[in-house]
Amino acid sequence: MTVSEFLAILVANPGAKMHFMLPDQSFVPAHYHITEIGRVHKDFIDCGGTVRSLTSCMLQVWVASDVDHRLETTKLAKIMEIARPLLQSDDLPVEVEYEDAVVAQYPLGGAEVTPSGILFYLGTKHTACLAPEKCGVGGESCCAVPEPKRILFVCIHNSARSQMAEAFVNQMCQGSYEAHSAGLEPGVLNPLVVEAMQEVGIDIAGAKTKSVAEMLAEGPTFTRVVTVCDEASAERCPTFPGGAERDHWGFPDPSTLAGTHEERLVAVRRIRDDIRHRVSQWCRLACTNA
Secondary structure, rough: OOOOOOOOOOHHOOOEEEEOOOOOOOOOOOOOOEEEOOOOOEEEOOOOOOOEEEEEEEEEEEEOOOOOOOOOOOHHHHHHHHHHHOOOOOOOEEEEEOOOOOOEEEEEEEEEEEEEEEEEEOOOOOOOOOOOHOOOOOOOOOOOOOOOOEEEEEEEEOHHHHHHHHHHHHOOOOOOEEEEEEEEOOOOOOOOHHHHHHHHHOOOOOOOOHHHHHHHHHHOOOOOOEEEEOOHHHOOOOOOOOEEEEEEOOOOOOHHHHOHHHHHHHHHHHHHHHHHHHHHHHHHHHOOOO
């Protein structure tokens, strides 16, 4: 979950209590404090000699003895707004640092509105060798990197929704899934979608539109095929060989939007954010079991 997604949830649910569920399904005590909001940046070199960097927004959660303390969404939203200039980007992933037996960091995976408040799900972080082909780790060793599973997103023209879903999966599920996209009747990449994706740091300007027929002719097998158009159009998607699981995530078609450039861009941003949220929720579960 990014800073902008986190803030949107806080603002949309004013005055609500917040609960953090740990990966083992236990909870951070309800009287926690958030004592720090920070921009954490790490530059490092992997064992193959590649220089890498990671940046995140870190919420430090601390539990004191004041059991009557309750932090609610409106107050935290104000604190997050104060921190935004320091964070420098609304697209940073949000992580929670919490000390139980040890200090641990948990990626903020998802949220659910419940009768008792907002339930935030905390995920897990894992270490891995990032350059097995260079450092000699591989084969049947404990650090062997499995081939990513292939997922195909299908819409009508491969000009908007399927392109966005493909890009977000390849950003969020690197190493676990390799995403592709295609259209029932491929058209031209939607420039509003290109603009909206550039706003979140993803450049799809060079992406090519492809047909489902092309994908079938090329012969790759997919673990999952997801249609992101309307249900009637989704029924036209052919069956792919290899026993691919089928799923349907319906989103509005950006090509049908009317209005000025800015009005249509605002609507495309909403579709983009809905797709990103859906992919984020799916990746949180799928990548763990990939």
